[in-house]
Amino acid sequence: MKLIHLSDLHLGKRVNEFSMIEDQKYILDQILTVIDEERPDGILLAGDLYDRPVPSAEAVQLFDSFLTRLAQRKLPVYAISGNHDSAERIAFGAHIMSSSGICMSPVYDGKTAKYCLTDSYGEVWIHLLPFIRPSVVRHALAGEEGTEEIRTYQEAVQAAVEHMDIDIEKRNILVAHQFAVGAVSCDSEEITVGGIDQIEVSVFRDFDYVALGHIHSPQNVGSDHIRYCGTPLKYSFSEAGQQKSVTVVELKEKGNLKVREISLKPKRDMRKLKGSYMEITSLSNYQDTNTEDYVQITLTDEEDIVDGMQKLRTIYPNLMRLEYDNRRTRENQNVAGAETVQKKSELEYFEEFFELQNNQPMNKEQRKFSEELMQKLKEV
Incomplete structure (x- = not known):
């Protein structure tokens, strides 16, 4: 069988x-x-x-x-x-x-x-x-x-x-x-x-x-x-x-x-790329790859690239996410790490979860409904 x-x-x-x-x-x-x-x-x-x-x-x-x-x-x-x-x-x-x-x-x-x-x-x-x-x-x-x-x-x-x-x-x-x-x-x-x-x-x-x-x-x-x-x-x-x-x-x-x-081999793969803007956009870096793939690019430049998403999409049209890994972002992560947990409400956590699952933020009606539901749960 x-x-x-x-x-x-x-x-x-x-x-x-x-x-x-x-x-x-x-x-x-x-x-x-x-x-x-x-x-x-x-x-x-x-x-x-x-x-x-x-x-x-x-x-x-x-x-x-x-x-x-x-x-x-x-x-x-x-x-x-x-x-x-x-x-x-x-x-x-x-x-x-x-x-x-x-x-x-x-x-x-x-x-x-x-x-x-x-x-x-x-x-x-x-x-x-x-x-x-x-x-x-x-x-x-x-x-x-x-x-x-x-x-x-x-x-x-x-x-x-x-x-x-x-x-x-x-x-x-x-x-x-x-x-x-x-x-x-x-x-x-x-x-x-x-x-x-x-x-x-x-x-x-x-x-x-x-x-x-x-x-x-x-x-x-x-x-x-x-x-x-x-x-x-x-x-x-x-x-x-x-x-x-x-x-x-x-x-x-x-x-x-x-x-x-x-x-299985997909039509478009999902890949992570990391490097400086010059490295990522270098012909030798992408000429033998499928530039139609879905990609997440992490730039290591210390300064943000003006219109970086638009510029990178001329090479990688299916760029999904652009991030930075440099001194500024690492310092921000260290500062926000411990404080964020204390300041976020249950609704804020749920909003983040909703956006993660649906790839879009809540609208006003959804936020109001969630807020009322959480209040009722607290009263139970």
């Missing part, structure tokens, strides 16, 4: 106000080429299919095209909603699509969908667990003993797994979207303050392979059979040094598992 593990497509995402749609089209075409070469028995899509709960029309059209091309290849697809998705929108039309082999996770109601594939070694059961929060599980399991005590993500996922119909004599695969303890995160992810959304991998002990989404860096967690495949594209400069890939999972008899990666 051979399966392709994908996650965190984040279709429709914008990075520093640059739309990723064209890059996403390109990488999905490349993934389809990999699929044609590998000829898998199915595709696992582990959440965050879109970048926001109400995706753009372009993002929906792109995902529709991708699913259609998979269905044309007679490939079953097993997809779940992630924390960036609307579970209800992902579940829409699931019964109709399942007749074409596109199996979308239903909204969690205390039960999880499961599907069976067979090979020469017998049955392989694929279980779909969409992203869940403690409140969702408490509501879904209302009336059962101990349900009201579910307060943590660990307790929520544990309860959800305990309610699954798992035959441990068979081979079982779980598709899930949660933050496992020990996973290494990066800047483009939505991380809960204090790590309260983390879960122990021991909760997955009954599964032969766990196809996880949520963390953007490809990695195993705890063992070879619990894995994040990572994003197919880089969505932050903290990922600049990573090699993105798809994960191929091959199962033989129970207990015999092989996992490997197939590298």
